[in-house]
Amino acid sequence: MRDFDAVVFDMDGVIFDSERAVLDSWYxxxxxxxxxxxxxxxxxxxxxxxxxxxxxxxxxxxxxxxYDEYAREASVIFHEKYDGGKLPMKSGVKEILTFLKDSGKKIALASSTRRPVVEAELRDAGLLDFFDELVTGDVVKRSKPDPEIYLLACEKIGVAPERCYAIEDSYNGVRSAAGGSLRPIMVPDLLPANDEMKSLVETVQESLLDVIGYLKAE
Incomplete structure (x- = not known):
């Protein structure tokens, strides 16, 4: 297995197929x-x-x-459709979380979404107990691509950023993780890995199942 102590996950587009769901609501x-x-x-x-x-x-x-009016409308559409555990998960989520937990690795979340929403969605999906710490967008002063949220996640789990992988799908998320000296892994969702992303990440993988294979490699 590769030498690391923790993995910090983004949520939307990495754990849940929620970015498409939000986009559909905005449509x-x-x-x-x-x-x-x-x-x-x-x-x-x-x-x-x-x-x-x-x-x-x-x-x-x-x-x-x-914006505020339209965002509320989109939120109502989203929650009516996906609350109660109906938000689709990305392939390999439970497998990678189980693999990391069984391997004794720390697991944290660094999501720009507000904490009540994060907790509800993870709880409804049966995933909340996998995480040692949750850091959400409402507790940091600076949004991604600033590295603040990733550095706070590392601090809370007591692991140096250089010893942590970060799994991201968005350009701003990759920039945030790389800026904090974590080791970014990109699993593209709505946006492909462009040249900038390839220069910032340690690897690009097609799915979380592929990430497991990457982490297991010598």
């Missing part, structure tokens, strides 16, 4: 309000917290864009 809102194709704006927001998402959307649509 409904965009259709209701004639916003046109919001895909580019949405992808620019992947990996960041609520505050930064709002700022990005205002840059795309103007300062008078009623």
């Amino acid at each position: 409904v809102v965009a259709d209701r309000h004639d916003l046109g194709d919001i895909t580019e704006a949405f992808l620019a927001c992947t990996g960041v917290n609520d505050r930064e998402t709002k700022q990005i959307m205002l840059r795309y649509y103007g300062e008078d864009f009623p």
